[in-house]
Amino acid sequence: MDAVTSAPARIILICSGKGGVGKTTLTANLGIALARLGERTVVLDADFGLRNLDLLLGLENRIVYTAQEVLAETCRLDQALVKHKQEPNLALLPAGNPRMLEWLTPEDMQRIVAMVAERADFVLIDCPAGIEDGFKNAAAAAREAIVITTPEVSAVRDADRVIGLLNTRGVTPVQLVLNRVRPRMMASQEMLGVDDVTDILALPLVGLVVEDEQVIVSTNRGEPLTLNGNGSPAAKAYQNIARRLRGEDIPVEDPSKARKGLRARLMNKIRKTTGLF
Amino acid sequence: MTLFDFLQRLLGRQKPSGTMAKERxxxxLAHDRSDLNPxxxxxxxxxxxxxxxxxxxxDIxxxxxxxxxxxxxxxxxxxxxxxxARPLPALVAAAAAVGMAQAPDPEAPQELALPLACEPAEDPSPADPD
Structure with a gap:
């Protein structure tokens, strides 16, 4: 990474409100995908109490310094940035050490993000779950945001709270990623549909990720799917999100509507003729 | 979806759970966003x-x-x-009660009209549909 920057960096908060819906997985995969498209990308783990981004990227053994030491001026920024071996355009910066739970303030976050942004095209901030101090710190430096949710009532409700907070903070644009989509359940209306979620949350959809077992395999290995899982549907979805963020016009397809199986067609027929459901 | 669920839906007895999720x-969210509890x-x-x-x-x-x-x-x-609509004297009394205007008509029985006009609201039971 050199210090010459043309356009200002895109500083994107990845948040959800509810825990366990896929924030960190999205951050890791999006980071790799953007880096592979030639963007100098820094992923910042703002969840320093329970940090996991290092683990998903396979960088857990290479962290020596964190943003904390950079701010205290006990090390240089480039010493704290952990470069990914296979994808040198990507670097990880953990916000802090799990043992130090008190140091971070919104001002600290703004300072460190400003430093990182000088040498990056994209800064992705992996936000902690919740809407308390961790969220406020992480959101302090963000210009835009991606809210990730799953088609479940609890996740959508929490996402709504977060969107409200982002709106009052003036973060814009805020875009939506719908994760763990099960097309079959959606087609039989046993799961909130894609349109249901986008209607309720009133956000533009920047990506849709179907439920994919390969995500678990890739986290076990510490190798994000976008690194070499090109065949998997989730990998494709993450790559598409990266390309849409760069301004490419790729339509988001609703996989529950794309199903043209015999049973789906039969069910649709029954639905239309009887008007029952 | 089990066969039982399918039959229930076919008979129109049960909505699909996705629809229920959306309605709920x-x-x-309407309550969350307005900060009003039920x-x-x-x-x-x-x-x-x-x-x-x-x-x-x-019609309550x-x-x-x-x-x-x-x-x-x-x-x-x-x-x-x-x-x-309420008769005019009651209206004047209602307006007076909220301090909007003084009753111009001395014949209007204010003291009598006001409780009458408010009568249904003083009994909370008809206002409660459940």
Whole structure:
């Protein structure tokens, strides 16, 4: 990474409100995908109490310094940035050490993000779950945001709270990623549909990720799917999100509507003729 | 979806759970966004009915005050079917009661008209549909 920057960096908060819906997985995969498209990308783990981004990227053994030491001026920024071996355009910066739970303030976050942004095209901030101090710190430096949710009532409700907070903070644009989509359940209306979620949350959809077992395999290995899982549907979805963020016009397809199986067609027929459901 | 669920849906006895999820979410989010819990909404509903009843006779059973949400904008929607307008003396008394105007007509029995006009609202049971 050199210090010459043309356009200002895109500083994107990845948040959800509810825990366990896929924030960190999205951050890791999006980071790799953007880096592979030639963007100098820094992923910042703002969840320093329970940090996991290092683990998903396979960088857990290479962290020596964190943003904390950079701010205290006990090390240089480039010493704290952990470069990914296979994808040198990507670097990880953990916000802090799990043992130090008190140091971070919104001002600290703004300072460190400003430093990182000088040498990056994209800064992705992996936000902690919740809407308390961790969220406020992480959101302090963000210009835009991606809210990730799953088609479940609890996740959508929490996402709504977060969107409200982002709106009052003036973060814009805020875009939506719908994760763990099960097309079959959606087609039989046993799961909130894609349109249901986008209607309720009133956000533009920047990506849709179907439920994919390969995500678990890739986290076990510490190798994000976008690194070499090109065949998997989730990998494709993450790559598409990266390309849409760069301004490419790729339509988001609703996989529950794309199903043209015999049973789906039969069910649709029954639905239309009887008007029952 | 089990066979039993399928039959229930075929017979129109049960909505698909995705539809239920959407309806439940819309309701809970309308409350979340407005910071009104059902209890406060019910209290507000009763007070609105009380005020409206000073001016017109309304059908309490049909009256409905609810929160609706579309595109992240939450609106308070009141649907109150009017049976008939109150007679003029009652209206004047109602206006006086809220300090809007003094009753110009000395013949209007203010003290008598006001309790009459407010009578249905003083009894909370008809205002409670459940």
């Amino acid at each position: 979410l819309q309701l809970v 209890e406060l909404l019910e209290q507000m509903r009763r007070e609105i009915l009380e005020v409206v009843q000073r001016y017109v006779e309304i 059973e049909e009256g409905d005050v609810s929160l609706e949400t579309e595109d992240r904008v939450t609106a308070l929607v009141a649907n109150l079917p009017i049976k008939r």
